[in-house]
Amino acid sequence: MPVFSRVSKVRLLTCDERLQALFNEVIRERDCMIVCGFRNEVEQNKAFEMGFSRKRWPEGAHNRLPSLAVDVLPAPYKWDDIEAFKEFGAFVKGVAFEKRLIKGLKWGGDWEAFRDWPHWEVEPQVPLTPLPLRFASTFDTIGLRPIGVGA
Numbered sequence: 001m002p003v004f005s006r007v008s009k010v011r012l013l014t015c016d017e018r019l020q021a022l023f024n025e026v027i028r029e030r031d032c033m034i035v036c037g038f039r040n041e042v043e044q045n046k047a048f049e050m051g052f053s054r055k056r057w058p059e060g061a062h063n064r065l066p067s068l069a070v071d072v073l074p075a076p077y078k079w080d081d082i083e084a085f086k087e088f089g090a091f092v093k094g095v096a097f098e099k100r101l102i103k104g105l106k107w108g109g110d111w112e113a114f115r116d117w118p119h120w121e122v123e124p125q126v127p128l129t130p131l132p133l134r135f136a137s138t139f140d141t142i143g144l145r146p147i148g149v150g151a
């Protein structure tokens with residue numbers, strides 16, 4: 001069973017928990033490396049200038065902490081191996097579907113205007129701002145839904 005390198009693990013820990021759950025499943029069957037999770041201002045603007053990203057800090061999905069995006073390179077770690085990216089992309093989607101890990105997962109490989117093969121992204125979880133204090137007691141702090149509603 002493949003495992004993440006130490007540096008891949010550290011990078012994945014900067015990502016949204018949903019991306020962590022997904023790629024911790026993926027690595028059980030497919031060898032891959034986490035190239036990038038969170039990107040700070042210097043890293044983001046460098047990625048923009050080098051043409052790897054179309055966004056400047058702090059507009060990118062990699063610029064939130066935890067990061068809403070992760071870049072993953074499948075084995076055998078060749079950036080120009082488009083077939084490997086396509087095959088890996090289909091596999092990751094299959095895992096996401098099968099494990100019901102992520103609703104609305106987006107893959108940069110599907111973006112026709114700008115194919116971003118290693119890029120996986122999730123929507124922000126709501127709410128993003130703290131609740132007004134007067135509402136706080138009626139919401140649980142984990143699921144952020146009214147207590148007693150849903151499961």
Ligand SMILES: [Zn+2]
Nearest residue numbers: 069070071119
């Ligand atoms: Zn990315």
